[in-house]
Amino acid sequence: xxxxxxxxxxxxxxxxxxxxxxxxxxxxxxxxxxxxxxxxxxxxxxxxxxxxxxxxxxxxxxxxxxxxxxxxxxxxxxxxxxxxxxxxxxxxxxxxxxxxxxxxxxxxxxxxxxxxxxxxxxxxxxxxxxxxxxxxxxxxxxxxxxxxxxxxxxxxxxxxxxxxxxxxxxxxxxxxxxxxxxxxxxxxxxxxxxxxxxxxxxxxxxxxxxxxxxxxxxxxxxxxxxxxxxxxxxxxxxxxxxxxxxxxxxxxxxxxxxxxxxxxxxxxxxxxxxxxxxxxxxxxxxxxxxxxxxxxxxxxxxxxxxxxxxxxxxxxxxxxxxxxxxxxxxxxxxxxx
Numbered sequence: 001x002x003x004x005x006x007x008x009x010x011x012x013x014x015x016x017x018x019x020x021x022x023x024x025x026x027x028x029x030x031x032x033x034x035x036x037x038x039x040x041x042x043x044x045x046x047x048x049x050x051x052x053x054x055x056x057x058x059x060x061x062x063x064x065x066x067x068x069x070x071x072x073x074x075x076x077x078x079x080x081x082x083x084x085x086x087x088x089x090x091x092x093x094x095x096x097x098x099x100x101x102x103x104x105x106x107x108x109x110x111x112x113x114x115x116x117x118x119x120x121x122x123x124x125x126x127x128x129x130x131x132x133x134x135x136x137x138x139x140x141x142x143x144x145x146x147x148x149x150x151x152x153x154x155x156x157x158x159x160x161x162x163x164x165x166x167x168x169x170x171x172x173x174x175x176x177x178x179x180x181x182x183x184x185x186x187x188x189x190x191x192x193x194x195x196x197x198x199x200x201x202x203x204x205x206x207x208x209x210x211x212x213x214x215x216x217x218x219x220x221x222x223x224x225x226x227x228x229x230x231x232x233x234x235x236x237x238x239x240x241x242x243x244x245x246x247x248x249x250x251x252x253x254x255x256x257x258x259x260x261x262x263x264x265x266x267x268x269x270x271x272x273x274x275x276x277x278x279x280x281x282x283x284x285x286x287x288x289x290x291x292x293x294x295x296x297x298x299x300x301x302x303x304x305x306x307x308x309x310x311x312x313x314x315x316x317x318x319x320x321x322x323x324x325x326x327x328x329x330x331x332x333x334x335x336x337x
Contacts, residue, residue: 053169
């Protein structure tokens with residue numbers, strides 16, 4: 001392999017790996033707080049890209065109507081319980097967001113504004129999905145939660161197919177700049193992906209350490225019963241966790257769409273690779289999950305060069321030795337008892 005090809009594959013692997021880092025962190029946040037393997041996070045990756053493409057193309061995105069429907073449902077339930085404060089979060093806020101999207105479609109807005117609207121829409125979907133799909137299950141075991149996650153995935157890809165069609169879309173790059181780095185050129189988009197990844201990881205670290213909600217999430221992830229005893233609202237912590245996971249998915253969708261065209265079902269595969277990285281971290285360790293995400297990105301890039309038709313098989317086969325190692329490291333639960 002020539003040096004130029006090696007460096008180009010390395011750049012591509014690190015770029016996609018940085019996106020998988022965001023997805024793996026989002027999955028870990030959702031899982032550690034709620035015990036939910038948020039498989040549908042990958043669908044939100046596609047939702048973000050498709051929403052942005054619709055706004056840029058002066059079409060009202062279907063995700064807006066989906067958000068309005070879920071908010072109306074939540075508002076009706078809240079008002080039935082006498083929660084009039086829900087008028088702001090479930091009534092006025094989505095109405096203002098819908099009006100903003102209509103203005104963007106009708107009169108046109110700069111791309112950064114459309115990106116902000118897309119991020120807001122997709123991020124807001126996360127807590128609503130948790131409220132209606134997972135919160136009613138209460139203290140259910142992981143198997144029912146996993147079954148619900150798979151069912152929710154099929155519902156979301158059906159909605160995406162109905163709202164956006166089957167064609168893939170690409171969105172404008174954050175920057176068209178490029179830089180020479182020895183024998184290869186480094187794209188500005190790749191640098192933006194890495195920079196955004198570092199900023200988000202740092203911001204999430206600050207959020208978990210320095211804010212009240214972050215400390216509450218850490219408490220819920222560490223000891224669910226103990227967190228409840230000290231007054232941490234389990235439902236609220238779950239919604240915040242899903243909001244963070246959805247935000248990570250939305251950012252990932254906007255970062256990867258200029259590199260790889262996304263269709264209604266493409267995000268599922270991307271989300272699964274983030275899940276592989278999270279499993280490498282044992283669904284518990286953020287540093288190991290981040291390292292696993294970079295490894296997945298590099299493995300995908302180099303295996304695509306040598307055996308492109310087996311690229312996904314090679315990536316997902318990485319789970320086999322990882323799961324064997326985890327089972328051996330944790331030992332037999334009966335022996336530990």
